[in-house]
Amino acid sequence: MGRNNICFCGSGLKQKKCHPDINEESRAAKVIKLHKKIDIAIENHYKNTNFTPVCYDGCSECCYDYFVISDIEFAIILYELRKWSQLEIEELRQNVKMQWEFLNINFPELVDNLEKYATNKNDVFEKDFMLRVQKTGLPCPFLDAKSNNCKIYNVRPSVCRSFGTGFIDKDSYQNNIICSKIGNSIEAKVWQTDISNFENDLLSLTNLYCEKYDLSVSRRAYPIVYELYLSLIKYKSDIEIPKMYEKFSLKEKEYIRRIMEENKIL
Numbered sequence: 001m002g003r004n005n006i007c008f009c010g011s012g013l014k015q016k017k018c019h020p021d022i023n024e025e026s027r028a029a030k031v032i033k034l035h036k037k038i039d040i041a042i043e044n045h046y047k048n049t050n051f052t053p054v055c056y057d058g059c060s061e062c063c064y065d066y067f068v069i070s071d072i073e074f075a076i077i078l079y080e081l082r083k084w085s086q087l088e089i090e091e092l093r094q095n096v097k098m099q100w101e102f103l104n105i106n107f108p109e110l111v112d113n114l115e116k117y118a119t120n121k122n123d124v125f126e127k128d129f130m131l132r133v134q135k136t137g138l139p140c141p142f143l144d145a146k147s148n149n150c151k152i153y154n155v156r157p158s159v160c161r162s163f164g165t166g167f168i169d170k171d172s173y174q175n176n177i178i179c180s181k182i183g184n185s186i187e188a189k190v191w192q193t194d195i196s197n198f199e200n201d202l203l204s205l206t207n208l209y210c211e212k213y214d215l216s217v218s219r220r221a222y223p224i225v226y227e228l229y230l231s232l233i234k235y236k237s238d239i240e241i242p243k244m245y246e247k248f249s250l251k252e253k254e255y256i257r258r259i260m261e262e263n264k265i266l
Protein backbone atom coordinates (compact mmCIF):
# COMPACT_ATOMS: atom_id res chain seq x y z
CA MET A 1 0.00 0.00 0.00
CA GLY A 2 1.38 3.38 -0.99
CA ARG A 3 1.23 6.61 0.93
CA ASN A 4 -1.40 7.87 -1.54
CA ASN A 5 -3.77 5.09 -0.56
CA ILE A 6 -6.52 5.53 1.98
CA CYS A 7 -5.18 5.20 5.53
CA PHE A 8 -5.59 1.89 7.36
CA CYS A 9 -7.12 3.67 10.39
CA GLY A 10 -10.49 4.22 8.72
CA SER A 11 -10.35 8.02 8.76
CA GLY A 12 -10.98 8.14 5.00
CA LEU A 13 -7.89 10.35 4.56
CA LYS A 14 -4.86 9.50 2.45
CA GLN A 15 -2.24 7.74 4.55
CA LYS A 16 0.35 10.45 3.87
CA LYS A 17 -1.99 13.01 5.48
CA CYS A 18 -3.02 10.78 8.35
CA HIS A 19 -0.54 8.19 9.67
CA PRO A 20 2.37 8.66 7.25
CA ASP A 21 5.02 6.87 9.25
CA ILE A 22 3.03 3.94 10.59
CA ASN A 23 3.40 0.72 8.62
CA GLU A 24 -0.08 -0.71 8.15
CA GLU A 25 1.26 -4.14 9.14
CA SER A 26 2.86 -2.82 12.32
CA ARG A 27 1.80 -3.57 15.85
CA ALA A 28 0.73 0.06 16.27
CA ALA A 29 -1.55 -0.12 13.20
CA LYS A 30 -3.11 -3.27 14.61
CA VAL A 31 -3.91 -1.46 17.86
CA ILE A 32 -5.27 1.62 16.08
CA LYS A 33 -7.56 -0.67 14.04
CA LEU A 34 -8.63 -2.45 17.23
CA HIS A 35 -9.52 0.90 18.84
CA LYS A 36 -11.68 1.73 15.86
CA LYS A 37 -13.42 -1.67 16.00
CA ILE A 38 -14.21 -1.21 19.69
CA ASP A 39 -15.61 2.29 19.04
CA ILE A 40 -17.82 1.01 16.21
CA ALA A 41 -19.10 -1.97 18.24
CA ILE A 42 -20.06 0.32 21.11
CA GLU A 43 -21.61 2.94 18.83
CA ASN A 44 -23.65 0.33 16.94
CA HIS A 45 -24.86 -1.30 20.15
CA TYR A 46 -26.38 1.93 21.42
CA LYS A 47 -27.74 2.78 17.98
CA ASN A 48 -29.44 -0.59 17.60
CA THR A 49 -30.87 -0.98 21.09
CA ASN A 50 -33.01 1.19 23.34
CA PHE A 51 -30.17 1.52 25.78
CA THR A 52 -28.35 4.78 26.34
CA PRO A 53 -24.88 4.88 27.86
CA VAL A 54 -24.66 6.69 31.17
CA CYS A 55 -21.32 8.25 30.19
CA TYR A 56 -21.53 11.76 28.79
CA ASP A 57 -19.22 14.46 27.53
CA GLY A 58 -17.34 15.98 30.45
CA CYS A 59 -18.01 13.12 32.86
CA SER A 60 -14.63 12.27 34.29
CA GLU A 61 -14.93 10.43 37.60
CA CYS A 62 -13.29 7.35 36.04
CA CYS A 63 -10.31 9.45 34.90
CA TYR A 64 -9.39 9.58 38.61
CA ASP A 65 -9.09 5.79 38.83
CA TYR A 66 -5.70 4.13 39.17
CA PHE A 67 -5.34 1.79 36.18
CA VAL A 68 -2.63 0.64 33.79
CA ILE A 69 -2.28 0.69 30.00
CA SER A 70 -0.13 -1.32 27.60
CA ASP A 71 3.20 0.10 26.42
CA ILE A 72 2.08 -0.01 22.78
CA GLU A 73 -0.93 2.16 23.60
CA PHE A 74 1.36 4.56 25.41
CA ALA A 75 3.64 4.69 22.36
CA ILE A 76 0.60 5.65 20.26
CA ILE A 77 -0.08 8.48 22.71
CA LEU A 78 3.55 9.65 22.38
CA TYR A 79 3.15 9.64 18.62
CA GLU A 80 0.17 11.98 19.03
CA LEU A 81 2.08 14.25 21.42
CA ARG A 82 4.37 15.26 18.56
CA LYS A 83 1.49 17.52 17.50
CA TRP A 84 1.58 19.35 20.85
CA SER A 85 3.41 22.65 21.25
CA GLN A 86 6.52 22.96 23.44
CA LEU A 87 4.42 24.93 25.91
CA GLU A 88 1.79 22.19 26.14
CA ILE A 89 4.48 19.54 26.65
CA GLU A 90 6.12 21.66 29.35
CA GLU A 91 2.78 22.08 31.16
CA LEU A 92 2.27 18.33 30.97
CA ARG A 93 5.78 17.74 32.34
CA GLN A 94 5.16 20.09 35.29
CA ASN A 95 1.84 18.39 36.02
CA VAL A 96 3.45 14.93 35.96
CA LYS A 97 6.30 16.18 38.17
CA MET A 98 3.80 17.43 40.76
CA GLN A 99 1.82 14.18 40.63
CA TRP A 100 4.97 12.10 40.98
CA GLU A 101 6.07 14.08 44.04
CA PHE A 102 2.59 13.68 45.53
CA LEU A 103 2.70 9.91 44.96
CA ASN A 104 6.16 9.66 46.51
CA ILE A 105 4.94 11.37 49.68
CA ASN A 106 1.50 9.82 49.97
CA PHE A 107 1.79 6.44 48.25
CA PRO A 108 5.40 5.26 48.84
CA GLU A 109 4.46 1.58 48.52
CA LEU A 110 2.92 2.15 45.11
CA VAL A 111 5.96 4.12 43.93
CA ASP A 112 8.31 1.49 45.30
CA ASN A 113 6.47 -1.24 43.40
CA LEU A 114 6.44 0.76 40.16
CA GLU A 115 10.18 1.31 40.36
CA LYS A 116 10.92 -2.37 41.01
CA TYR A 117 12.27 -4.49 38.22
CA ALA A 118 9.71 -7.18 37.47
CA THR A 119 10.27 -10.79 36.59
CA ASN A 120 7.77 -13.60 36.72
CA LYS A 121 9.64 -14.87 39.75
CA ASN A 122 8.84 -12.00 42.07
CA ASP A 123 5.56 -10.66 43.39
CA VAL A 124 5.66 -7.32 41.57
CA PHE A 125 2.88 -8.19 39.11
CA GLU A 126 0.62 -9.44 41.87
CA LYS A 127 1.26 -6.33 43.93
CA ASP A 128 0.54 -4.16 40.87
CA PHE A 129 -2.86 -5.73 40.75
CA MET A 130 -3.57 -5.26 44.45
CA LEU A 131 -2.38 -1.65 44.47
CA ARG A 132 -4.61 -0.84 41.51
CA VAL A 133 -7.73 -0.88 43.66
CA GLN A 134 -6.36 2.16 45.46
CA LYS A 135 -7.64 5.62 44.66
CA THR A 136 -4.88 8.18 44.68
CA GLY A 137 -7.25 11.11 44.23
CA LEU A 138 -5.18 12.29 41.25
CA PRO A 139 -6.71 12.88 37.82
CA CYS A 140 -5.14 11.39 34.71
CA PRO A 141 -2.53 13.92 33.50
CA PHE A 142 -4.43 14.09 30.19
CA LEU A 143 -7.66 15.28 31.78
CA ASP A 144 -8.29 18.94 30.93
CA ALA A 145 -8.94 20.66 34.26
CA LYS A 146 -11.20 23.32 32.72
CA SER A 147 -13.42 21.32 30.36
CA ASN A 148 -13.15 17.94 32.11
CA ASN A 149 -12.50 16.40 28.69
CA CYS A 150 -9.74 14.08 27.56
CA LYS A 151 -6.89 15.94 25.82
CA ILE A 152 -5.94 12.83 23.84
CA TYR A 153 -9.45 11.60 23.06
CA ASN A 154 -8.63 10.19 19.59
CA VAL A 155 -5.74 8.11 20.88
CA ARG A 156 -7.06 7.23 24.32
CA PRO A 157 -6.34 3.63 25.32
CA SER A 158 -8.81 0.77 24.98
CA VAL A 159 -9.73 0.80 28.67
CA CYS A 160 -10.91 4.42 28.36
CA ARG A 161 -12.91 3.57 25.21
CA SER A 162 -14.89 0.76 26.81
CA PHE A 163 -15.00 1.61 30.51
CA GLY A 164 -18.63 2.18 31.48
CA THR A 165 -19.98 1.39 28.01
CA GLY A 166 -18.72 -2.14 27.30
CA PHE A 167 -17.91 -5.33 29.15
CA ILE A 168 -15.99 -8.54 28.63
CA ASP A 169 -17.74 -11.54 30.06
CA LYS A 170 -15.55 -14.11 31.69
CA ASP A 171 -15.90 -16.57 34.54
CA SER A 172 -13.82 -14.39 36.78
CA TYR A 173 -16.02 -11.37 36.09
CA GLN A 174 -16.15 -9.42 39.31
CA ASN A 175 -19.09 -7.76 40.94
CA ASN A 176 -17.40 -4.37 41.06
CA ILE A 177 -18.60 -0.81 41.34
CA ILE A 178 -17.76 0.82 38.00
CA CYS A 179 -18.37 4.38 39.16
CA SER A 180 -20.89 6.23 41.30
CA LYS A 181 -23.18 6.86 38.31
CA ILE A 182 -23.23 3.33 36.89
CA GLY A 183 -22.82 1.32 40.05
CA ASN A 184 -22.61 -2.46 39.99
CA SER A 185 -20.86 -4.10 37.01
CA ILE A 186 -23.10 -7.19 36.95
CA GLU A 187 -26.27 -5.08 36.76
CA ALA A 188 -24.71 -2.81 34.13
CA LYS A 189 -24.09 -5.80 31.84
CA VAL A 190 -27.79 -5.80 30.96
CA TRP A 191 -27.43 -2.63 28.90
CA GLN A 192 -23.69 -2.41 28.16
CA THR A 193 -22.00 -3.55 24.92
CA ASP A 194 -20.62 -7.06 24.95
CA ILE A 195 -17.05 -6.67 23.66
CA SER A 196 -15.95 -10.24 24.47
CA ASN A 197 -15.08 -10.66 20.77
CA PHE A 198 -12.09 -8.44 21.40
CA GLU A 199 -10.91 -10.17 24.55
CA ASN A 200 -7.95 -11.94 22.94
CA ASP A 201 -6.90 -8.81 21.07
CA LEU A 202 -7.06 -6.82 24.28
CA LEU A 203 -5.04 -9.42 26.17
CA SER A 204 -2.45 -9.45 23.40
CA LEU A 205 -1.79 -5.74 23.94
CA THR A 206 0.62 -6.62 26.72
CA ASN A 207 1.94 -9.79 25.09
CA LEU A 208 4.77 -10.19 22.63
CA TYR A 209 4.99 -13.42 20.73
CA CYS A 210 8.08 -14.34 18.73
CA GLU A 211 7.23 -17.03 16.20
CA LYS A 212 10.84 -17.87 15.36
CA TYR A 213 11.64 -18.94 18.93
CA ASP A 214 8.04 -19.80 19.91
CA LEU A 215 8.51 -17.44 22.81
CA SER A 216 5.83 -15.38 24.51
CA VAL A 217 6.59 -12.52 26.87
CA SER A 218 4.18 -10.51 28.96
CA ARG A 219 5.09 -6.83 29.09
CA ARG A 220 4.45 -5.02 32.33
CA ALA A 221 1.70 -2.43 32.08
CA TYR A 222 2.03 0.91 33.89
CA PRO A 223 -0.30 3.75 34.84
CA ILE A 224 -0.21 6.71 32.43
CA VAL A 225 1.38 8.97 35.02
CA TYR A 226 4.32 6.59 35.45
CA GLU A 227 4.82 6.17 31.70
CA LEU A 228 4.86 9.97 31.40
CA TYR A 229 7.24 10.29 34.33
CA LEU A 230 9.66 7.88 32.61
CA SER A 231 9.40 9.64 29.24
CA LEU A 232 9.30 13.28 30.24
CA ILE A 233 11.33 13.33 33.45
CA LYS A 234 13.43 10.28 34.29
CA TYR A 235 14.76 9.47 30.82
CA LYS A 236 14.33 12.93 29.36
CA SER A 237 16.82 13.38 26.57
CA ASP A 238 17.60 16.24 24.17
CA ILE A 239 14.54 15.41 22.16
CA GLU A 240 11.35 16.27 23.95
CA ILE A 241 9.80 12.83 23.79
CA PRO A 242 11.71 9.55 23.44
CA LYS A 243 11.20 8.01 20.03
CA MET A 244 9.47 4.80 21.01
CA TYR A 245 7.15 5.33 18.11
CA GLU A 246 10.00 5.21 15.60
CA LYS A 247 9.53 1.46 15.43
CA PHE A 248 6.06 2.01 13.98
CA SER A 249 7.56 1.72 10.50
CA LEU A 250 8.35 -1.94 11.24
CA LYS A 251 6.11 -4.90 10.54
CA GLU A 252 4.85 -6.52 13.72
CA LYS A 253 7.28 -9.49 13.71
CA GLU A 254 10.30 -7.22 13.32
CA TYR A 255 8.98 -4.85 15.99
CA ILE A 256 8.65 -7.72 18.47
CA ARG A 257 12.13 -9.03 17.63
CA ARG A 258 13.67 -5.57 18.22
CA ILE A 259 11.86 -5.05 21.53
CA MET A 260 12.96 -8.51 22.70
CA GLU A 261 16.53 -7.82 21.65
CA GLU A 262 16.60 -4.44 23.38
CA ASN A 263 15.31 -6.02 26.56
CA LYS A 264 17.82 -8.87 26.28
CA ILE A 265 15.03 -11.43 26.05
CA LEU A 266 16.41 -12.99 22.87
Ligand code: SF4
Nearest residue numbers: 055059061062164179
Ligand atom coordinates in the same frame (compact mmCIF):
# COMPACT_ATOMS: atom_id res chain seq x y z
S1 SF4 B 1 -17.75 5.26 33.45
FE1 SF4 B 1 -18.92 6.45 34.97
S2 SF4 B 1 -17.51 8.14 35.53
FE2 SF4 B 1 -16.76 7.24 33.61
S3 SF4 B 1 -17.65 8.52 32.00
FE3 SF4 B 1 -19.02 6.74 32.32
S4 SF4 B 1 -20.54 7.46 33.80
FE4 SF4 B 1 -18.84 8.89 33.87
Ligand code: SF4
Nearest residue numbers: 063140142143150160
Ligand atom coordinates in the same frame (compact mmCIF):
# COMPACT_ATOMS: atom_id res chain seq x y z
S1 SF4 C 1 -6.61 9.07 28.73
FE1 SF4 C 1 -8.34 10.48 28.62
S2 SF4 C 1 -10.17 9.22 28.97
FE2 SF4 C 1 -8.39 8.04 29.65
S3 SF4 C 1 -8.20 8.47 31.84
FE3 SF4 C 1 -6.90 9.94 30.76
S4 SF4 C 1 -8.18 11.75 30.47
FE4 SF4 C 1 -9.55 10.04 30.97
Ligand SMILES: [Zn+2]
Nearest residue numbers: 007009018019
Ligand atom coordinates in the same frame (compact mmCIF):
# COMPACT_ATOMS: atom_id res chain seq x y z
ZN1 LIG D 1 -4.80 7.18 9.61
